[in-house]
Amino acid sequence: MAVDDNRRVPLYEGSTQYRNWRFSPDKLQETRSSLNAAAVAGIRKAFEADSAVPRTRQPGSSANVSFLTPEEENLLVKLYIGKISQLCGLFKFSEEVEATAITYLKRFYLKNTVMDWHPKNVMLTALFLATKTTNHPISLEFYASHIPKTTPSDVLDLEFLVAQSLGFEFSVWHAHRALWGLWLDIQTLPDISITTLSQVQEIALQQIRASRLTDAELIYTPSQIALACLSLASSDLAKQWAESKGSLSVLAIVENIQQLIAGEGTDPEVEAVREVDKRLRLCKNPEKVPGSKAYLAKKAEEEATALARRSKKADDVKKAMEAGDPFGDELGMREGALDDDD
Amino acid sequence: MDAVEKANAERQKRWIKDQKVGEGTYAVVYRGHEASTGKKIAIKKIKVGQFKDGLDMSAIREVKYLRELHHQNIIALFDVFSSKTNLNLVLEFLDADLELIIKDRSIVFLPADIKSWLAMTLRGLEFCHRNWVLHRDLKPNNLLIASDGQLKIADFGLARDFADPGYKMTCQVITRWYRPPELLFGSRYYSTAVDIWSVGCIFAELMLRIPYLPGESDVDQLRTTFRALGTPTEEDWPGHTKLPHYVAVGQFPKPPLRDLFTAATADALNLLSKCLIYEPRKRISARDALNHPYFFALPNPTNPAKLPKSASQLAPRPLEEVDGNVDPSGSAAAPGTKAAGTAARLKRKASVSEAETRAVARRLDFTLSSSQRSP
Numbered sequence: 108m109a110v111d112d113n114r115r116v117p118l119y120e121g122s123t124q125y126r127n128w129r130f131s132p133d134k135l136q137e138t139r140s141s142l143n144a145a146a147v148a149g150i151r152k153a154f155e156a157d158s159a160v161p162r163t164r165q166p167g168s169s170a171n172v173s174f175l176t177p178e179e180e181n182l183l184v185k186l187y188i189g190k191i192s193q194l195c196g197l198f199k200f201s202e203e204v205e206a207t208a209i210t211y212l213k214r215f216y217l218k219n220t221v222m223d224w225h226p227k228n229v230m231l232t233a234l235f236l237a238t239k240t241t242n243h244p245i246s247l248e249f250y251a252s253h254i255p256k257t258t259p260s261d262v263l264d265l266e267f268l269v270a271q272s273l274g275f276e277f278s279v280w281h282a283h284r285a286l287w288g289l290w291l292d293i294q295t296l297p298d299i300s301i302t303t304l305s306q307v308q309e310i311a312l313q314q315i316r317a318s319r320l321t322d323a324e325l326i327y328t329p330s331q332i333a334l335a336c337l338s339l340a341s342s343d344l345a346k347q348w349a350e351s352k353g354s355l356s357v358l359a360i361v362e363n364i365q366q367l368i369a370g371e372g373t374d375p376e377v378e379a380v381r382e383v384d385k386r387l388r389l390c391k392n393p394e395k396v397p398g399s400k401a402y403l404a405k406k407a408e409e410e411a412t413a414l415a416r417r418s419k420k421a422d423d424v425k426k427a428m429e430a431g432d433p434f435g436d437e438l439g440m441r442e443g444a445l446d447d448d449d
Numbered sequence: 450m451d452a453v454e455k456a457n458a459e460r461q462k463r464w465i466k467d468q469k470v471g472e473g474t475y476a477v478v479y480r481g482h483e484a485s486t487g488k489k490i491a492i493k494k495i496k497v498g499q500f501k502d503g504l505d506m507s508a509i510r511e512v513k514y515l516r517e518l519h520h521q522n523i524i525a526l527f528d529v530f531s532s533k534t535n536l537n538l539v540l541e542f543l544d545a546d547l548e549l550i551i552k553d554r555s556i557v558f559l560p561a562d563i564k565s566w567l568a569m570t571l572r573g574l575e576f577c578h579r580n581w582v583l584h585r586d587l588k589p590n591n592l593l594i595a596s597d598g599q600l601k602i603a604d605f606g607l608a609r610d611f612a613d614p615g616y617k618m619t620c621q622v623i624t625r626w627y628r629p630p631e632l633l634f635g636s637r638y639y640s641t642a643v644d645i646w647s648v649g650c651i652f653a654e655l656m657l658r659i660p661y662l663p664g665e666s667d668v669d670q671l672r673t674t675f676r677a678l679g680t681p682t683e684e685d686w687p688g689h690t691k692l693p694h695y696v697a698v699g700q701f702p703k704p705p706l707r708d709l710f711t712a713a714t715a716d717a718l719n720l721l722s723k724c725l726i727y728e729p730r731k732r733i734s735a736r737d738a739l740n741h742p743y744f745f746a747l748p749n750p751t752n753p754a755k756l757p758k759s760a761s762q763l764a765p766r767p768l769e770e771v772d773g774n775v776d777p778s779g780s781a782a783a784p785g786t787k788a789a790g791t792a793a794r795l796k797r798k799a800s801v802s803e804a805e806t807r808a809v810a811r812r813l814d815f816t817l818s819s820s821q822r823s824p
């Protein structure tokens with residue numbers, strides 16, 4: 108376990124990542140299935156609202172729409188993980204930014220579905236947010252102008268939603284960092300040939316990158332993933348290290364991660380994704396399509412609620428003032444109560 | 450409504466805003482309470498719509514670090530929720546800060562009080578550093594005081610992590626009076642030592658009751674620093690003349706700290722001098738500072754619950770507070786002169802018996818947990 112600098116391990120265990128963003132494979136699947144089911148039910152309803160004539164009586168009604176399965180949603184997300192890497196190459200962003208943006212994208216889709224929010228936009232926002240949370244901010248203007256068909260507001264419109272979906276938990280522990288710690292540790296092992304080492308490290312890092320296309324980081328700790336990637340590069344070295352720590356048992360977990368990376372750690376097949384994306388155009392939530400009837404209806408509903416809330420607030424204050432001086436000299440209270448932009 | 454929006458609305462309902470209590474550069478702060486328990490809290494409302502690059506860096510840093518750092522001497526962040534274009538941080542309610550207490554002329558500090566505040570500051574800071582977080586804006590105004598006397602490091606709007614050694618960072622951090630010379634000289638590769646310098650300045654200020662190194666400009670800050678601590682030689686601080694913004698600001702001799710800090714013990718001065726070592730790599734770490742003999746010598750640090758409080762702590766706090774970069778009313782004598790020391794020698798107004806009771810206050814617990822101890 109203790110691949111990181113020893114002092115960091117207990118800290119990792121107090122982190123939001125450890126507490127809130129690790130799941131069993133079953134739990135992951137269950138989360139995605141129930142999100143998907145809820146979205147399908149919601150979108151069916153929205154389709155009805157979007158049509159004057161009930162869709163069920165028309166060809167192409169929601170009954171006939173072929174919604175995406177959880178697996179298909181995941182496939183699309185995976186495609187956009189690859190796009191993040193491409194963009195990071197274009198902007199020359201650091202490994203830290205890239206890995207963080209990928210984590211954000213994955214976490215976002217544990218709270219939302221592709222049918223509500225298309226990963227293309229979410230990916231752009233997640234990446235922009237990651238530049239800020241890793242302390243490498245760039246101007247939005249610059250960012251948007253270097254991405255085809257993208258305006259600043261495309262990026263900004265989803266920023267709050269993305270931050271909210273992440274639970275405002277921006278800090279991420281990465282496997283590539285754990286690999287670095289492991290690396291320093293290995294160099295202290297006896298009988299290690301430094302010449303083969305640098306080659307092993309390069310391969311291990313490639314495996315870390317491949318692991319980002321999988322669910323590994325949602326299931327395992329950064330140190331476990333790092334050790335698995337090292338093991339893929341040189342199983343002897345990984346074993347030697349585990350032996351030196353007296354924790355050969357970790358190698359069983361490592362085995363699972365290796366299989367995950369070998370099975371899932373490649374970009375999805377373009378043809379398959381294209382088909383999914385085509386179907387997504389027909390089954391995406393009309394409430395999220397600006398201009399559609401369902402979108403306008405939802406907006407109107409939201410505004411009515413906000414208006415009701417505001418006038419209730421104003422009312423409360425008025426009543427209170429008429430009733431005498433219930434707030435005493437707390438001037439700020441009135442300000443606070445009337446503060447309608449919250 | 451989306452699940453995410455619904456969850457946010459649920460969070461929002463948990464917290465009730467009561468009264469506006471303050472305004473910072475980018476946020477309005479309200480007193481409030483938790484709907485279900487009545488627990489007092491502060492809500493820091495950050496307007497986000499106004500920034501053309503979206504969520505601004507201060508807000509992001511504050512949220513990022515406070516979400517992870519849970520420690521008795523770091524302000525607790527209970528929750529975060531958004532409302533339209535605002536980001537709301539639900540924080541522990543803290544009714545005073547160290548600046549307010551330092552400036553309150555009606556209270557006198559016992560050496561044990563100073564030790565207690567310093568210990569709490571260092572414990573919070575040691576935790577930050579252990580988590581690879583630099584605070585980069587330590588000053589009395591950012592050390593808040595809870596009603597039970599616990600000191601909490603707040604305001605992580607400039608914080609960053611430093612796990613990447615050799616990564617270039619901005620030198621435009623830390624309020625000037627608490628800024629170390631390496632930053633004034635434009636060093637872009639710095640570390641935990643920058644926070645320690647600030648702690649040294651705060652320690653000195655606790656003893657003097659006025660800011661220790663109040664420079665009027667960045668260059669004057671260097672001059673003020675060197676006047677107080679002597680101009681560094683190449684031997685004191687190898688390579689400093691090669692730093693990007695190096696300027697020669699004059700040769701000042703190194704006066705003994707004792708001249709200014711007349712009432713301090715030898716241990717106190719030794720620790721202070723180690724916090725203010727020019728060569729950043731030789732400056733003491735937060736961990737070593739906590740193990741310094743100063744903390745093990747008598748008097749024992751005051752129990753936080755028994756620390757003096759400011760009378761104004763109970764009244765609403767002034768909305769405008771003096772910024773560290775401006776001259777504070779010019780009341781007290783300039784530091785670096787002997788007259789300043791008199792403030793520290795004032796007798797506490799409290800009765801002798803109270804002072805005595807406070808002196809035997811339970812010793813603070815310095816034991817580090819086993820995890821902290823491992824190398």
Ligand SMILES: Nc1ncnc2c1ncn2[C@@H]1O[C@H](COP(=O)(O)OP(=O)(O)OP(=O)(O)O)[C@@H](O)[C@H]1O
Pocket residue numbers: 470471472473474475476477478491493540541542543544604766770
């Ligand atoms: N946790 C809190 N509990 C009670 N009051 C608080 C709390 N945090 C802030 N305040 C009050 O709100 C004011 C504004 O706080 P904030 O941290 O936004 O800005 P600041 O530190 O005063 O200024 P700046 O933004 O320039 O650093 C403070 O001066 C203080 O009076």
Ligand SMILES: [Mg+2]
Pocket residue numbers: 473590591604
């Ligand atoms: Mg502040």
